[in-house]
Each structure stands twice: as C-alpha cells, then as structure tokens.
Amino acid sequence: MAKTGHQKIEWVSKHMSLLNMLQKGDYDLTGWRIGMSIHLEAKTAYLAITLKKLGAQVVVTGCNPLSTQDDVAQALADYGIEVHAKRTTDEKEYFSFLHRVLDSKPDLILDDGGDLTVLAHTERREVLENLKGVSEETTTGVRRLRNLQERGILNVPVIAVNNAKMKYLFDNRYGTGQSVIDSIMRNTNLLLAGKKVLVAGYGWCGRGIAMRARGMGAYVMVSEVDPVKAVEAIMDGFEVGKISELCKVADIVITATGVKDVLKEEDLLNLKNGAVLANAGHFNVEIPMDVLERLAEEKYEIRQNVMCYKFNGKEVYVIGLGRLVNLAAADGHPVEIMDISFALQTLALVYLSKNYATLEKKVYEYPAELDEHVARLKLKALGVEIDELTPEQVEYLKNF
C-alpha cells in the first residue's frame, strides 16, 4: 500500500512547481520543529517533505478524521517524517493523534481548521511555553483563532494564511469549485446537466461550486443569509430563495456556509425522493447528520462513499458522511491549488521563524509582499509575462 502512497507523492511532486522553486531557494528552517495538522494526502505530504528539505523537523497528523489517506501516511514515514494519523471515524482516536503531535513540543504549528492550536490553548497549555507561532490555513480556523484572541487567550502570533489573496481567491473558489464537483460526479456517476443543484452559501467556496456546477450544465439555485451576496447571486443569473423552499425541488444540495444545521429537520422531511446531499464546509455540522440518523428507518452504503437513508417513504443519499466531500470522498483540491497555498504556508513559517520575537500575540493578515511574491512565482511557473506600470503611470496615480 505504501507503494501507492509513494506513487501519489511522486505524481504531485511533478505538479507543485512553486514548492519545487522554494526548495531550490535560500530559505532555511534548520532546527525548527513544526507540528502540522492537515488533511493528510499526497499534496500535504509534499509540503511536509518541502519543510523537511528546508531543514525543519516535521511532526504530522490529520485535521479531519476521514481525510487521512493511509497509504500516503505510511509513505511519508519513509521520508523521515514523524506521522501520527489514520483514516478513522473515531473522533477519540483522531484527537489522540493531535495530542501526540503536541507531545513533540513544536516551535511552530501549521494548522488547518484550528483543532491543534485550540487544543494547545486549552487542554495542553503547557506546550505554549515553547510555541512561537502558528500559520492557519482556513476561514474556519482563522475565525476560531480570532475568537481565542478576542477572549484574551491567544498566546502566539498567528498568520492568517487563509486571508492571503493567493489563498482565498484561489483555493476557496477554483479549488473547492472543481474538487466538490469532481467528487459528486465520481461518487454518483449522475448527470449534472439539467440537474437542480442547490448551493447553500455564496461565499468564495459557494460561488466556486455554483460556477462549476453551471459549467457542467446544472440549473443552480443559491441560498444566502447575507443580502449583498444574495443580490450578487441573482445578478449572476442564479435562482435565489429560502433554503426551506429551494430544498423541496433540489436534486442535489451542497452546503458551503461555515455554520451548523444549514438544513433543518423539516427541510430533510421536505427533500425530494432521491436527493443527494454533500457538504463542502470544513466541519460535518452543516448537514445535520444526527437528525438524519434519527429519522432513518434504514441506512446502508449504496455505492462507495454514498450512504442511503430511508425515511418517510423516500431515499436520500449522503456522500462522504457529511464531511467535506472533496476530501472525505475524493482527492481534495487540485494539486496546483495546494501548491500555491503551500507556497504561502512555507513562506509564512519562514517569516514566523525570523520575526516571531517582534510580533504580537494576535492574528495577522498575510504579509502583502509575500502574497505578491507567490503570485509572481506562479506567473513564472506558467510562463506568463505581465506589464509593469511605467514611472509616469505611477506618478499619474499619485498626483492626479
């Protein structure tokens, strides 16, 4: 099995041009111990390998019980990286792995969703003594760490990698957009053309999903709580309405909101027979799996990764147990997207290693110059040249 893990890592290594460029740059993490909690598959493995090549000692675990790929975890160990991870549905086991990473007393944490950092700031406060900085990958994680900051608990500088333009403009839109649609197609083999697809949430993720669902020919409906985003969705040509109404006619419902219980019990009861449900949000709370379990008169896996719930004389299908569908039931974001995000991560960790002493204990926006640097690396990788403002134009912008 480890062989397939090695293959997967080799494959992505050929398409992560930015990490390859950084490996050849003059960045140095020698002597730094980095604890990583991240969806453990080939691309994140290659990030860990990259950090190790820059000199760091890396200890890795997953950040979601179902998103760990065991063959990759095994292969990663062969690269001399300490791995504590296993695909599981056992939340307790999942948390035991987080503890093992903290046991290593990391200098820096690379977090995805905030579980590791929150644990360090609550149950495991003794590790804070050594911890010098955190870089956080997701919207959800940044929100949670801001909550720590607001409650006065945050003890280290945090770089909100998620808030880098090269992250949120790309990962959450092109990455989630493609991979969620990919996962739904490969796991159902159902036609998207003409299907009524309801996307809950029109943030960056939601609009990526909506755009790609339309790109496959679906009829897309959108629900939102933010009136500005709702008007945008309308002007993008989508049907917009209350989820309680739209879910009655939807063939496929995809949640991408960041909040819990996007569908209410009544909504579940109102779903069409044969409706397919998928979640694209970080936590498995958007589709209320507990309610579904309670309602179900019968349930069984009807296709790999697809669970059939029978109730009220109808069947409803849930992909990937309501966990984020592109990771729990597919290969996650496309390689090149993660390559960009992980270039941002790598630069953030290097930045923290150099500047931690002068940084405050708060959540920082991603440094703009690093953000632009990654954009220029990506253009270089693509072989695209762009214009520069002339001195006269710069002057014009200043003085006109």
Added chain:
Amino acid sequence: MAKTGHQKIEWVSKHMSLLNMLQKGDYDLTGWRIGMSIHLEAKTAYLAITLKKLGAQVVVTGCNPLSTQDDVAQALADYGIEVHAKRTTDEKEYFSFLHRVLDSKPDLILDDGGDLTVLAHTERREVLENLKGVSEETTTGVRRLRNLQERGILNVPVIAVNNAKMKYLFDNRYGTGQSVIDSIMRNTNLLLAGKKVLVAGYGWCGRGIAMRARGMGAYVMVSEVDPVKAVEAIMDGFEVGKISELCKVADIVITATGVKDVLKEEDLLNLKNGAVLANAGHFNVEIPMDVLERLAEEKYEIRQNVMCYKFNGKEVYVIGLGRLVNLAAADGHPVEIMDISFALQTLALVYLSKNYATLEKKVYEYPAELDEHVARLKLKALGVEIDELTPEQVEYLKNF
C-alpha cells in the same frame, strides 16, 4: 466483489427512470435471443436486465477490452444472464468473447462499435442465417455498418440508434462532455482552471468536451478538418488552429475525432514536458500508442490509470492506455444519459422484432416517432410539461 457489482446495479436502477417505465409498459420480447456487445458496466447491465424482464434471452459481452467491470459482469450472471466478458488488455481474449456470443446464434444483435456485427458478417457468416436485425449504438459503428452496406455485404436491417436525436444530441455531447472531464479530473487531480486544453475534433463529442472543459475554467483550443465546424469553434470563442501547432502549448490533449493517428510522431516529440493525453474516441487509434511505445525510453504507471512515458528528456502522461478515457478509467457516461440511449435501444429491438420481415437489409435512421416518444418519456420523468401547437398554429405553418 460481486457485492459491489450488485450495489452498482442497484444504484443505477434508481436513476434509470426511462428503463423503469419501459419495464412497466406492455413491450414483449419473449422468445427473442439477443446478443449484446457493449461496455459492460452497471448501466449496460441494467439494460440487459430490462431486456430480460421483457422476456428476452440475453447473452452479453464487452465491446472494448478495458471497459468491462468484472464485479458487474459477475453480478449480472446472478440475474440469469449469460455473460462472456473480462477486463483485459488481451485483444485475442476480447475477440474470443465475441465469438462466444455469436455461438449462441442470436436473433438480434445490440452492438456498440460494430465489432460483433462485423464479425458476424465476416468470419462468422453462418450466424447470419438466424440473425434478424441489429441496433447499433455509436457513430463509429454506424459508419462501419454503412461500409458493409456499401460493399453489398450487409445481410440484416440495422437501426442506427446513434442517429436518433435523443442519442446523438445527448449522449455524444452531455454524456461524453461530462464523463471525459470527470475521468481526467479524478485520474489526475490536476486543476483545469487556466489549463490549456486542446480538443481534437469539434463534432458532437468534441464540442461537449470543449464546453465542459471551459465550464471548469480551462482555456480551450480546437483542431478540426471540417471548415464549417472550425468556423463554429471560432465563433464559440475557442482558439482554432493546426494540431501540429496547438499541441506544442497544450497542457492536456483530448482526441475525439473518429480517425486514427490524430497526433503524428512529430507532434508527440513537440509536446510540452508534462503533457497529459486522453482519448475520447471509440477506438484506441487516435493517440498513436505504438509510436509512443517505440519512442519511450522508460514507462511506468505513475498514478492509477496514468502511464508515464519518458522520451527526449521529457515526460508525457497517458490516461487509460489511450482507450476511451471515460470508460477505461472512469464509470462511463452518466446514468441518466445511458438511460435515454437504452430506452432508444429497447424500443429499437422491440421494433425490429415486430417489423424485421418487412425491412430491407440496410442501415435505417432511427424511427422519428420512437425518438419523440423517448423525449416525452424523459420530460415526464423530469416532471416538465411543455406546450402543444394549437390547431390554428398548425394550420398557419401549413398554409401561410
């Protein structure tokens, strides 16, 4: 393994509404022996089951060495259907299965690509005595059987199911479009947004692929030999040019032409390092695999279904060995598309069983009234009502 085969068949049975309607209709094939050669996976299995439910005796094989799913083949046997098929790369074994089907002396043939019918008209002419009709699924097959007709060899009436509007307007566009893109995404995990995708051929398949590749954010280039189609591709906003030029900058090349050697040896040598090749045409002749094999200094499977060829200091990746990529390395057309096509097939076989005696030995277009009937069944399945012309409007169209 058969368990997963049964699961797969159950899953598709829930989404093949038209076949389910036909099973409940008053169609009768009692006493008819039907030889099927078709990509053997869950959907075609459900067609076989449907024909059996209408009373037919069904003998099945594959129509492409790599497109047979063994678990489905096993499960099908449990339904009392005679199956001769195995996923293989051995062309000889593949043909031995075709012979086994002909051994059963079928009354009707349901063909996909024409291999079974051509064999019956060449090496196995003794089976023609009993054969009363053929329904053929694909463009390629129809072309081959028309060749038989032109050469004066064709001995039975053939219904060109491929030429039904409900077939070629849907299967070749929405079906191939989605499933080819699905296969490329799931087998590479590469980002399509911003990728330079070259689609060779702008027939119904090619434009479906181009439309969906663009729908996923790709930059799409098209090559064509038909000047009218080339102008259409330009007006659809695609870059159009000679394949020998476009292949130099393509990240992904997808062939959908129906002819052999779409890429020449020189083109292979001019590909970018890291180019991905996939074929969406019926036969594995569009990408010249023989030339690639000859050029390769090294080759190995770098990811499941992806073969890496090294030559001239670069790597080129081929998905599914150059066989039609949506079947050889994914689940084929979406379920609902095959449901439409197979409703057409079922009605064609019933039609042949009733009318064979009065039909000529030639290739017939698909009967228009059956075509429209299937369209109305599909609208019914979708719950969509449409308008009817009023008598005054009919009169207007006639007499104005």
Added chain:
Amino acid sequence: MAKTGHQKIEWVSKHMSLLNMLQKGDYDLTGWRIGMSIHLEAKTAYLAITLKKLGAQVVVTGCNPLSTQDDVAQALADYGIEVHAKRTTDEKEYFSFLHRVLDSKPDLILDDGGDLTVLAHTERREVLENLKGVSEETTTGVRRLRNLQERGILNVPVIAVNNAKMKYLFDNRYGTGQSVIDSIMRNTNLLLAGKKVLVAGYGWCGRGIAMRARGMGAYVMVSEVDPVKAVEAIMDGFEVGKISELCKVADIVITATGVKDVLKEEDLLNLKNGAVLANAGHFNVEIPMDVLERLAEEKYEIRQNVMCYKFNGKEVYVIGLGRLVNLAAADGHPVEIMDISFALQTLALVYLSKNYATLEKKVYEYPAELDEHVARLKLKALGVEIDELTPEQVEYLKNF
C-alpha cells in the same frame, strides 16, 4: 441624410471580407436582372453593390415594412441601383414596392421571407415567364416556398440559402443571438443581469438568444413545443415549462418560434407589470399585436422604439411594434454574419445563372461544395489554418 447612408455602406464594406473577395474573383452576372427583396440597410446594400460589380442589373425593395433604412435606400440609388423602398408602417405601400420590383421582370429573385416570390406565383404570374431562379434567405421563406412546391405551384428552381450550414448554423444563432440582445439593451437601457428572460422557441434562433441572454447574466426560461428541443434546453441548464406559466414571472419575453400567437390573450393578461415584449421571428404575428391593441386602454411611445400599452392596471412595453426586433429597432445582424450569408447568396445566384436550365422546379438544398467553399473563405479572412485528413486517415474512414 444620404450622407449617413453612404457612411454606413462604407463602414460595412470594410468588414464584409467575403464579398470583397468575391468581387475580386472571376464570377460574372453580366446581363442578369436581379430582383431583391430584403431588409434594406447597409449590409444588404453592399450585397446589391457586389452583384452590380459582377455585372448584374439590380432592382431592390425591402422585405419588411419597418426594416428599411431610408438613408441607405437613398445612398444606394447613387450607386446606380434601382430602389423602391421606404420605412413605413403602411402594408399597402410596402406591397406596392414589391410590385414595382416585379414590374422590372427579373431573371432571378433574391428573396428574404418569400413575399416577392409568393407574389410572383400568385397575383403576378406573368413574371414567371422570365424568371429563372430564386435564392431564399430565411427559414420562414423556405417553408413558404416548399408549401408552393407541395401545392404544385412552384415554377422555378429555388436554392434554400437558409439551409446552408454556413447560414443556419451562424446567422440564426450568432447573428440573431447578438443582434436581438443588442436591440433590447439599446432600446431599453435595462439591466439584463438577473432579469427573468423568457425565450419562446429553442430552434437555432431561440438558442442563440438564450445563450447570449445568459451571457449577459440573465436568468433564462424556455418554452418549446418540440419535446427533443425541450430536453436539450433543460440539459443546457435553462428552466423549461409552459409559456402560460413562465410568462407570469418573466421580465422580458422574446418570441422566436416561426408561428403566430405565441402569447395568447390570457397570457397577455397574466404578464407582470412592466414586462418587455420583443419578437425575433420573421413576421409580426408571434406577439398578437391585434389583441394588445384591443386590450390597451392607453398606448404611447415611452422611449424611442418602445410602445407602452396600459391595461388591467399595468403597463407592458413592446419594442419595434412586434416586428423582428433586431431589424425594426436596431441594425440587424452583425456585419460579418451577413457577409457570410451574402457570400452564400452571391454564389447561389451565380450557380442559378449557370445551371437553371437543367434544374427542376423545386426547392434545392444549398450545394455542399459551395457551402464548404464559403467556410474556407471565412477561415482565410480570419487568417486561421486548419488540418487536412491524410490519405491514410481517409482510407481508415472508408475501410475500417
């Protein structure tokens, strides 16, 4: 005013590359008298000029009361072409111009919609003696001349220019698509993004309009009577339903069906307050203007080309009096589209002049070799080179 007519003709002359190529070719119409009935604006004027340059004597009138641009008509006279046309709402005056053209006893007719040819075959049968052929531009016209043929009245060979691939695949889709949307935008200044646009008819025109309306961000709904086209519209992601239901929520209704009374009286009564109506079909019968006139308690021009009808406590706006909106209230098809169509027309007239003696008195499909010739001319004009099949590939297609 003629100055603006000359300007308009000069402008289009710079963008009608195909006509310019044909003018420099070795085509000869010397001695042939051609009667043209066509939407008289700059592009058709340049067709008349082209025919004159090839040696023909040209007599021109309009083919729709409102589509004649008077400044162009005047300018055309300066080129030595006999013009009988005026923008008018007076049907009688319109028909008097048709009669004037027939008075010239044309050898060939270039018709658009069939009015001139039908007149020649009914009230003015004496002109048939001299008439040697007709080329007809539109779907509607071809249908009418086929009706003549079926009734045994047709007395000359007719070339269905409309049925050329380079015509119906382009003019009816890219031409109508763009120009109808252009006309609605320029005449209303209303936002299309998020608007509910109902397109009646999903033929080539309807799908062009639907595609472009979506391209401007509209939410597009489609009504159809053909079940196959209805399923296509669904799979293209549009909402499909009965016009009597969809018209209740539409902000804009565009008819493109070819039949009369697309909206019924009840539908008009059910329209939303502020609904905008436009017709893209050849005749002004799709929106029942008579019913609207009868219902209206008040009517007045509220914006140039936009008539406001008040009834039942609401207002409904009709652009261009229900005549084809891209010509009655804008500049018609884009120049390059008409350039293609008129290259087809020119070649059809030359073809008729050479072959009329051996042709039957029926409606002919457009000659395939001329069709392909025009496609190749267009590629040349665009500077695009395409592939040719190799002899091996041709052989493969024949013999496989």
Added chain:
Amino acid sequence: MAKTGHQKIEWVSKHMSLLNMLQKGDYDLTGWRIGMSIHLEAKTAYLAITLKKLGAQVVVTGCNPLSTQDDVAQALADYGIEVHAKRTTDEKEYFSFLHRVLDSKPDLILDDGGDLTVLAHTERREVLENLKGVSEETTTGVRRLRNLQERGILNVPVIAVNNAKMKYLFDNRYGTGQSVIDSIMRNTNLLLAGKKVLVAGYGWCGRGIAMRARGMGAYVMVSEVDPVKAVEAIMDGFEVGKISELCKVADIVITATGVKDVLKEEDLLNLKNGAVLANAGHFNVEIPMDVLERLAEEKYEIRQNVMCYKFNGKEVYVIGLGRLVNLAAADGHPVEIMDISFALQTLALVYLSKNYATLEKKVYEYPAELDEHVARLKLKALGVEIDELTPEQVEYLKNF
C-alpha cells in the same frame, strides 16, 4: 428635444424602484443645497428629482464633457432644478459649468470623478466655508480625494460611495460590463463572436467587461499589472500577456485601468488594420488620443460616434473619442444599476446632513448598515426572500 428628455426621465422612473421607495420613505433634506457633478442623463436626472422631492435645492452639472445629454438637461430644468450643462468637446466650457455650481455655495457635493470637489479645494477654496460634506461615486474620484487627504488639504468629510459593496460589486461589474459591450455593439454593428477582444485591466470593471465579452462569444485576452489579478484572469480561462504583444492580434481593445497611456505609441503602430479602440475608464487618458492625433494622416467620422484614423497604411477606429464609451456613445449604465448606486448616494447625503458635525475631515468608507439596507431594499424590489441565521447559528459562529 426637451420632449425626448421628459420621455427618457419617465422611462427610467419606472425602473428605479429603490429611488421610488426612498421618495416614499421618511428622509428629509429640506433646506440643504446640493451641488451635483455627474454624467447628466435620464438616470442622474431622476436622482436629482429624488433629492428635490426630499426637500433639497439641487444645482447640477455634468462630470465629463461628452456625457451630458442636452434633451435631459433641458427637461430637468422643467422640474425646477438649476442646470448648468451642455454636451461639448470644449474643456473650458465644461469647467465653466463646474464653477457655476460652486457659485451656488452648496452645503453638500455629490461628485463623480472628483472634479467638483478638487476645484472646491484648489481654485475655489472660498466655497469650503459653507461645504459640509461630499459623497463621491467612483474609484477614480475616491483616489483623488484620498490624495487631497494625504496632502492635508481635504476640508470636509467624504463618503466613498464607490466603496459600498452595493456599488463596487455591481456598478463596476454588471453595469460597466453590460453597457460597454452594448456601446461597442450598437456603435459598430460588428460581430463579437470569435472576435479577439483585449481588455486592459482586470479590476472590477475589467472583469465585468471580460465576462460579458465572453458571454457574447468573444475570445478574450487580458493585460494586467497586478500579478494576483493576472493569475485570476488566467484561472478564469482568459489569455493573459503583455499589452504590447496582445495588441498586435486584437480586433477590439478596451481599456479599463484607471491609468494613462495604457497603449504606447509603439502599440498603436502595431495594431491590426481595422482595430477598434474603446475606453471604459473614467478619464480620456487611457487611449493616448494625443498620440493618435499626431500619427493620423487622415481622420474622419466613419460611423456615428466612430472616428477613423489612418496612418501607416492602416485604419484604426476609436469609439466616442476615447472617452468612457458607455456614456460618451451610449446610455451609460443600465437603469437598475444606477438605481442601486443612487439609493446609496441618497442615503449618504442624508447621513452627511445628520452627522457632518461629528465627522472628521477625511474619506470615510460607506457605512455598512446603509449598505446592507440598500441590499435589502433591492431584494424587496425583486420580490426575493432570503434566510436569516437562527440564534443557534449566530451562537455557533461566535463560540465554536
């Protein structure tokens, strides 16, 4: 002529639902003198009328020499509004009108582009004594007023209406997108499908234009100076490169950058014969008209609003003299877009009238609660209901 002005105002009044709602609300501007400098056409006229209905005394001029519609200016006077404006190419006359507005000693300024406010802060500093606030409409204007602030000159609070989400997400994208394409189509009658359209700048305006040009079938190329935006454009499927290269193959060039001299002299010399140039930026400096005038061996108006420049053996066409093409040569943004922007403007002026005393002399972002209020008004006008977060969900977002 004033009659057409009245018609135009009546037409827009029927589609400016938000202004109509505000007129019926309990907003009061009695006693406030408002100086407006704005593209003077029907929609802005209706804003002036709305402000007057709320009690204000309104003095109006244009904000761009060519964008004033004289019939509307005349009609507006009939509503008891003081108007100083005329369509002109005379910059001096244009500035004299600005002075006339300042002569009225306005309490508040509603500015578009910043000319009026800059004038008040430079040559006419005596008016600052009475001035209590400014609301500014555009990106360019906000930048200029920020420059004033940075130079320590700004003497009043400024509300950056442009920075409201309901402004920049809509006006600059859906508004500019549609109206620029509309203007190019109506002024050229050229086909967009298959045309090579180069959009310079991928800010909100540029991406709106690119999206709509693609929506009409164009092949879209993008130039940018910001590397992040350049990568976005690539991932949106556009060709991205240096303007100096792309302009050599462009059929149409549209500038939307906010800086001067987007095309250099060498670029002009490299344009294709027949290239069409249009500017969508606020000032007529993006296309270097001075260079074009110098190069031209001959120039003349070849179509209304289209100037032909001949040089170097080729012709280049400029629409609207290089001024913003949707206003100088069409009707500006669609009515509903301006309705939203002007609802924001109206609320900003009411806000300034109430809070000016406590505000600092700086540029303020648009108040978020007013922004959301306008979004909810728009949803109400559209008849769309959306979801609200439940208390449990609000809690979840806070505490998780």
